[in-house]
Amino acid sequence: MKSGSIKTITAILIIVFGISGTFFLSNYLEAVTPPVPESFADEDLSLKGEKLKGYSLGFEGLIADWYWMRSLQYIGNKLINNKQTKVNLEDLNSLNPRLLYPLLDNATSLDPRFLAAYSFGALVLPAINSEEAITFxxxxxxxxxxxxxxYQYLGFIYWKLERYEKAAQAYGAGSEIEGAPAFMKSMAAKxxxxxxxxxxxRIIYQQLYDDAEDSQTKESARLRLLEVDSLEERDAIGNALEEFKRSAGRCASSWNELYPLLLRTKLPNGKDFRLDDSGNIIDPTGAPYVLDKRVCTVSLDAEKTKIPLR
Structure with a gap:
C-alpha cells in the first residue's frame, strides 16, 4: 500500500474517532448529570472544564465548541420559553439563567483563547451577575x-456598572499592549x-460592533446602537411635546400637530425622523412610537419594538 493511501486512511480514522469521541462524551455528560430538586429549572453541570481538559484526548477545541453552542442554545431557550411579554435585557435574572456562566467558563477552560465566547460573555453576563462577568x-x-x-471588554463591563474610574484603568492598561488601537487610550480619557x-x-457599542467575532455579539451591539438612536429621537420628540403644550395649553393629540415642530429639529449625525405608511413616527427598528395624549410623553411600543427595553 502506498504511503499516501496510508496517510489518507489514518486521517479518516482520526476524524471518525474524533466525531465518535464527541458523541460519546456528550452522552456521558448527560448520563452522569445527577438528579436535582424540582425547584431548579436547570440541570447542574456535572463536569468542570479544567477536569475535562486532561481526559479529552486532544479534542479540547471540539468539546469547547460543544459548550459554546450549548450556552447559546441555553440562553436562547430561556428567552423563547419566557412567559413575560418583554424581557429587560439590562437584568436577565427573571429568566434564572444560572448555568450560562458555568457553560461559558467550561468552554474557555477547554479553549483559553475562545474569543467569541469571551465577547459574548462580556455583553450578556453583566445582566445576570456583574461580579461573575468581571471574573470571567x-x-x-x-x-x-x-x-x-x-481590556476593552473589561472596560465595557465597568462602564455598564458606572464604575468609570475602573473602566478608565482597564482601557488604559489595554492601550499599553502592542498593537492596541488609538481609541483605547482615548476611551481611557473619556x-x-x-x-x-x-x-x-455610541462609541463603545460601535467599537464592539466593528470588532465582533461572532454574530450574536454583533447583533447585540447593533441593537444597542439603535437604542442610542431611539433615545435621541425620544428626547427630540419630548422637547417638541413640551413646546407644543406651552403654546397650545394642552398635549398634542396626533403626530400631525407635532410635524411642524419636528421638521425644525436636527437629530445627531444628520439623521431624520422616519414615518410609516400611516404617518406615525417610527423607531429605528420600524415600530411606531407611542404618543401618550394625556401626559404629553412618547415611548417605545413594548409589543412591537426590537429595541432593548430597560
Whole structure:
C-alpha cells in the first residue's frame, strides 16, 4: 500500500474517532448529570472544564465548541420559553439563567483563547451577575495577556456598572499592549470626563460592533446602537411635546400637530425622523412610537419594538 493511501486512511480514522469521541462524551455528560430538586429549572453541570481538559484526548477545541453552542442554545431557550411579554435585557435574572456562566467558563477552560465566547460573555453576563462577568473577563486577560481586546471588554463591563474610574484603568492598561488601537487610550480619557454621556455609549457599542467575532455579539451591539438612536429621537420628540403644550395649553393629540415642530429639529449625525405608511413616527427598528395624549410623553411600543427595553 502506498504511503499516501496510508496517510489518507489514518486521517479518516482520526476524524471518525474524533466525531465518535464527541458523541460519546456528550452522552456521558448527560448520563452522569445527577438528579436535582424540582425547584431548579436547570440541570447542574456535572463536569468542570479544567477536569475535562486532561481526559479529552486532544479534542479540547471540539468539546469547547460543544459548550459554546450549548450556552447559546441555553440562553436562547430561556428567552423563547419566557412567559413575560418583554424581557429587560439590562437584568436577565427573571429568566434564572444560572448555568450560562458555568457553560461559558467550561468552554474557555477547554479553549483559553475562545474569543467569541469571551465577547459574548462580556455583553450578556453583566445582566445576570456583574461580579461573575468581571471574573470571567479577568480570566481571559490571564489566559491572553497579549490581547488588548480583553481590556476593552473589561472596560465595557465597568462602564455598564458606572464604575468609570475602573473602566478608565482597564482601557488604559489595554492601550499599553502592542498593537492596541488609538481609541483605547482615548476611551481611557473619556471615561474620566464623559463616562456617562450618550455619545460615549455610541462609541463603545460601535467599537464592539466593528470588532465582533461572532454574530450574536454583533447583533447585540447593533441593537444597542439603535437604542442610542431611539433615545435621541425620544428626547427630540419630548422637547417638541413640551413646546407644543406651552403654546397650545394642552398635549398634542396626533403626530400631525407635532410635524411642524419636528421638521425644525436636527437629530445627531444628520439623521431624520422616519414615518410609516400611516404617518406615525417610527423607531429605528420600524415600530411606531407611542404618543401618550394625556401626559404629553412618547415611548417605545413594548409589543412591537426590537429595541432593548430597560
Amino acid at each position: 473577563i479577568e480570566k481571559g486577560i490571564r489566559n491572553n495577556p497579549e490581547n488588548w481586546r480583553f 471615561m474620566k470626563s464623559q463616562g456617562g454621556e450618550r455619545e460615549t455609549a
